[in-house]
Amino acid sequence: MRTLRTIRHRLALLLALPTGALVVLAATGTAAQAGRYAEAGRTGDRVAVVAGTEDLVRELQRERGLTAGLLGGEEGFRAQLGARRAAADQARQALDRLLAGDPPGAGPVRRALAPLTGLAALRGRADTGTATRTEALAFFTDAVTGLTAAAFTDATGGADPQLAAALATLRSLADATEAAALERGTLNGVLAAGAFRGGDYPAFVRITAVKGAALDRVPRTATAARTGSLDAALRTPAATAVAGMEQQALNGFAAERLPVRAADWWQAASTLVDDLHRVESEAAAEARARAAALRSAALRGLLLDVGLALAAVAGAAALGRLATRSVTRPVAALVAGAEELAEAVLPAAVARAQEGGAAGPTAPTAVGGPAELVALGAALDRVSATAVRLAVEQSALRRNTAESLANLGRRNQALVTRQLGFLSALERGEHDPGVLANLFELDHLATRMRRNAESLLVLVGEVSPRRWELPVGMGDVIRSALGEVEDYRRVVLRQVDEARLDGGAVAEVAHLLAELIENALAASPPDTDVEVWARRGSGGYLVAVVDRGRGMADGELELANARLSGRESFLVGRDGLLGHYVAGRLAARLGARVRLTPSPVNGVTASVLLPEGLLARAEVPV
Template structure:
């Protein structure tokens, strides 16, 4: 007999006896159902462990908030600490009993419980006021983070999208609840002390941002029921009260005494945290219910597949092995050739083409085997040739585009620089106030034109020719950025900490800030101001630009932050927001981090974190010659 050369004929030979097909399908189905059953059972136990762990976390969160308030000076919280500590100990006991049964992930949770070893000592020091508020917050937050991370360390292996979404929703809600609880404890201590001190305010702002991000993440994977429950919590009177108190704390951060009572804040924030915890518990119940459904479905399918496999195995195993071997061997050879072509041959050929080195299209070796495999090999050759040709064309197009833009940017920059010099000469020789005011307006317009020219150079990778030999004060850098925007009178500098910026980065930082401030002015109504805050942080120098616009949707923020990170080329962008690409290039060059986040009430906050390496010490700066 001639061996069939086409896959179609070989599959027909394999499927001829119905028992052969049944053995194959039943065997695969049995293995899959067994895996699903095991994964569902494991996930059910895992979610139960997560629920018990998060109950202990919830109690520790409440004890953390009351302890911070007591250490902040509010003695009224001392009476509440005793019951909360007892509840935390009771939750710890329940978790220990569950860990004794060794559910999945028990070892990781057991290790994380070691972070609670100093709890008794800390409680005693808190009662005698020997501990500090920052120490207590750090201890409890570290313990909560370790417990949550350990509870979610075991990954879901069921492959079910609904179950994965339920677990992702549960994790997002846990993160949101922890952020809200940490915000409650942090501000409780601040209000008990009367005002923000030291690093309290930046920490409070970061916690608020983390909470908002976690609350925004949860609806992406939540069911409609959980989304509605979360929306109801966020629209509840306690949530509205918490948002109002947050805003009072943010706007009055510099006051000697904040206009919010610690007891009022604790009541409202605790109600919100308890509501979020309730939604979190409901999400855990949903995950367990889905795991139970998968376990029941997998068990029924497993029994059916086992019955079919046992009934058909005697007549189909020999024929199945022979037919499978005749197909898998040539397919494996083709797979090996395709993998080598994709991983080594084609990338090397494309790289040589992009470097301008002439190269011939690689040819696959899949000429033997069946007729279908030979056709597939020829198709792979055509795909390879087309990909190589497109890579050459795209490389040439991008190179030519970049060179043209760079040439145009340099010409415009030279003309504008000459124009600014001529305007400066006219200003020095003019004494008429009206004419001088007009010259200043022309000077401001030319400065903005120079920024646009430099934007072209930034987009194509050119560096700014403007450099300063000595470090420059950050206040001057921010004011220089204001000089490059149109409606600079609407920009209010709320706070600018004293610092010196390295002279080589002055022009690029001013350019970056000008682009962000320009966007904020465009987004804000004409009768509102744009606020700028600049503060020294432990990680560098943080500058925040707050607009009063309508804000941005989550998808818009994600796209904008992708552009600001420098990961996206302006040549493939679909919109006209070239300023974002300019900021992304400048941030990547400076090593800065630029992010857009929703403001607490309305609008968008653009934050720029300059690395500490760009800041110069004043004493060293004074030794540099002018």
């Protein structure tokens, strides 16, 4: 594997197994603590949802009792009902704000709140007397029962017995408080009516039985403090009065009129219900405190486990560092020596060889440490000496090759120039049209031969000897380029903006355009034309050569543009496209930008952007 090719990685692999075991153990403990921490946080949020729901339940219970009394015929409750309704609406808004954060258990409570959409309609019928007492009691009781059941859905306390007991106590107190509140509202309506009617008595008996059962369940799970608070709430004068009036109601079930005033019952029963709500709130506070304690303990354990995991990793890293430093330091010295050889010694030796000097000796690599690494350093010194010698030989060979090519190119150029002069003299003295046409063809062929000779000089870095003293129009430069390609009759000049090119750059620009036009003609089918567009712009002079060939793939375009930018040497090319290398050298010398792009329909567009500095300024008439 690639990751095991270094000494550092192999030593790290030796320590990976024990380190991995430590990390896995620490990660397991950390994950368990994180789970307990998250569960404790969710339980605390659930308890907050229970408390917020029970606040709304308490206000609905009070409104239920007053509404039952009003519908039973006691008009004195109407004045109190408005404040109770406002308190219930405020409790509903507070619960909605709590549920907006989407705490655990919010979904069931939201669904349980849905039936309360009919509360406003019930209130209106209660005010007008069109609703019955039974209907109002059933509506509020269903809403309260649904909210309490939804609030305690899945609120079990998890694996902590103390928290589970606190939640069970809270549920029992909620059931007892609801039974006491329902008893208050039911009997309040009965007393307002004067006596039991229809199914009022059986319903009242069932409610008292449910209340007693719920109160009996509380001591089984409650703490001593909560049991004491509940006992105190059941021994108050109000609780004693409630028990007495409750017994009177049970004994006088068949009486025409019960001997209890509705206002007295409401006051005493409300005090008892408030006391039970207080005990319930204390139980909720206990549950929240236990959840917070569990969360704090889980956080401490989580931080401890994370610290142990980090310490294990840090210790393993320190051991690995100590184990590898004794080996990697000498290896680093070898690497530094190799980099100096590649970046400084070899380039300097090549530069001296190109100037005709000697390569010079290489400095030995100083390596300490084990004998094996010392031997490796000596081997590197031998390799560096051999590399320097080979690099110098290659550089000398390239220099000699370039000089030979330049000499050959100059000779060819001189011969072709003489040939062109001789052909020009023959053309001036010849009057036979047939012979003159042949001479023109020979002249054109010789012109192409001269371009090939100059291409050889361009590749080896020679400058064209052809120079013009005065600026030349771009139209003439482009036509001169056409004279250096074979099938120039297929080239169409679509547009040529007026501009004058500096005389010193005319030959090289014409050569550059001829190479691109030659490539476009070779890439196009014989029955198609190659178009040339030349436009003057703010950034320079742009010449575009458009062919209608098969085009080039993305990879081919990338390679061609690399050659045209001068980033690749012609000595490494394998596809024989020397024209791209020649154009790239000429563009770099002129400061021009050459790029191939796909044509809009098919084929390739070669764009040449000549810089503004190559263009002669227009002469201002005197």
